[in-house]
Amino acid sequence: MKINTLSDEYEEFEFMDHGRTAHRKRRKAAPDKQKTQPNHLTDIQHMDDGMTNWVPSYAASLDPRHHERWWVIESAGPFYRDQIITDLTHLVKGGKEANVYRCDAHPATGLEFIAAKLYRPRMLRHLKNDAVYKAGRQLRDDSGKQIKGRRVKLALRKKTTFGKSVDIQWWIGNEYRTQTLLYEVGADVPQPVAHQGNVILMAFIGNEYGPAPLLSEIRLEADEAHALFRRVMDNVALMLDHHLVHGDLSAYNILYWEGDITLIDFPQMVEARHNPHAFELLKRDITRVCDYFGRFGVTADPVDLTLDLWRPYMGRDW
Ligand SMILES: Nc1ncnc2c1ncn2[C@@H]1O[C@H](COP(=O)(O)OP(=O)(O)OP(=O)(O)O)[C@@H](O)[C@H]1O
Ligand SMILES: [Mg+2]
Numbered sequence: 001m002k003i004n005t006l007s008d009e010y011e012e013f014e015f016m017d018h019g020r021t022a023h024r025k026r027r028k029a030a031p032d033k034q035k036t037q038p039n040h041l042t043d044i045q046h047m048d049d050g051m052t053n054w055v056p057s058y059a060a061s062l063d064p065r066h067h068e069r070w071w072v073i074e075s076a077g078p079f080y081r082d083q084i085i086t087d088l089t090h091l092v093k094g095g096k097e098a099n100v101y102r103c104d105a106h107p108a109t110g111l112e113f114i115a116a117k118l119y120r121p122r123m124l125r126h127l128k129n130d131a132v133y134k135a136g137r138q139l140r141d142d143s144g145k146q147i148k149g150r151r152v153k154l155a156l157r158k159k160t161t162f163g164k165s166v167d168i169q170w171w172i173g174n175e176y177r178t179q180t181l182l183y184e185v186g187a188d189v190p191q192p193v194a195h196q197g198n199v200i201l202m203a204f205i206g207n208e209y210g211p212a213p214l215l216s217e218i219r220l221e222a223d224e225a226h227a228l229f230r231r232v233m234d235n236v237a238l239m240l241d242h243h244l245v246h247g248d249l250s251a252y253n254i255l256y257w258e259g260d261i262t263l264i265d266f267p268q269m270v271e272a273r274h275n276p277h278a279f280e281l282l283k284r285d286i287t288r289v290c291d292y293f294g295r296f297g298v299t300a301d302p303v304d305l306t307l308d309l310w311r312p313y314m315g316r317d318w
Contacts, residue, residue, distance in 0.1 A: 054080050056088035058101060072101070075118045075199050079103075084194050084201060085114055092211045096120075097267075102204055102211070105193075113204035114193055115211075119172055121198065168198065175267040176200050178244065187238050188231065188262050205255045205262050212257035215292065216250070225296035228261055232289050233305065235263055240282070240313050243272045249285035251292040272313065282306055 056076055062069040076088045085103040092100040098119045105111040176195040179202065183189050191203040205212040220228065232254065239246060246253075247268040255262040272278040286309075287302040294300075 052081075056080070056103075058088050058090060068099075071118065075197065076101075076103070076116060078196055079116070079194060079199070079201060082194075084109055085116070088116060100211075102206075103201070105204075109193060111191075111193070111203055113206070113208075114201050115190065115204040117200045117202070119168065119198040119200075121168065171267050172198060172200065174269070178266045178269045181242065182239065182244070182263075182266075185238065185242060187235050188260065189266075190262055190264065205257050212255040212262070214252055215254040215256050215261065216252050218256045220293075220296045222297040224259070225293050225298050228256075229289070229293040229298045229300070231261055232263075232293075233286075235261075236282075236286065236289070237309055240272060240309055245270045245272050245275075245278050245282045246285050247281045250288035279306070279310055282310060 054077060055073055059069045059072045062072075072088060076085065079085045080087075083106045086106050087104040088101050089104060090102040092102050092115065098117050101116045101118065103114040103116050105114045173195070176192060179189055179192045179200075183191055190205055193201040193203065195201070215228075232249075236246070236249070246263065246266065247270050248265060249263070253263065253265040255264060270278050270281055272282070275281075283302065283306040286306050290298070290300050290302040290305070
């Protein structure tokens, strides 16, 4: 599991966990002792109670036969056991590709709430124009290492079950890595917290009453619109500085909270150096942003703005 937010408390937990594993191994290797302590396995099971059988309160509210119940328990369980979240309480939004839930954060994370994005196994069927976004990308595994094996590449090309699972990991891992990079360079994105399997955890934007609204749901005064427009464009420029184009930017993927904006939703991000569609995607992102802010008095030419960013970028020494 990759974890971005580590505190002393968390490291201590990891340490204790390793201690426990070692303890189990030692006991296994000493059969004589087992005779004198016949109940140790039951003891360990008892110790794990509440961890292995954890049911988040949102799942507890669902019918036991509801598939979402098991999906949530299995997906969020590892983060509960690693003490990153203490509960998963609300469905923020259900979508075709993923559901987003609000979780109570473990104090060790330094956050109050965490957003958990759970991807559906069948997400790939819904990704629009998969090939456009993937063009020029190097295949990477869950840990970011380039995938080289012939067998894996073949499986991906032939879309075997194994190939599909590598593919899903690739998309999700890519979203997480991109978000981490952007957060580290100071972009307005939610702080990434952890990633494992089909789940990404990040800081929740909002409060106990609910998530931040999308920019598309907000009406802005002209002054604020101008300031936020500049802010969004600064983020677009910062991304391009790091060879990235969001690829699905619009008022539907920007949160508005306490006067600030936060960009979300990165699985379709493209690498500007390698993707032949990068310019078109950048232009589309900027056009959608201009369309939204245009409603509140911001006048800007999206093609000019795109070229203003793209020309110096292309003339740059890489
Ligand atoms: N960090 C967050 N804090 C608060 N709310 C969030 C966060 N991330 C996502 N959301 C909410 O969840 C919704 C879906 O998230 P996101 O856009 O990443 O997923 P998606 O599967 O692409 O959904 P959609 O198809 O609706 O765009 C967002 O529109 C937003 O309302
Ligand atoms: Mg979205």
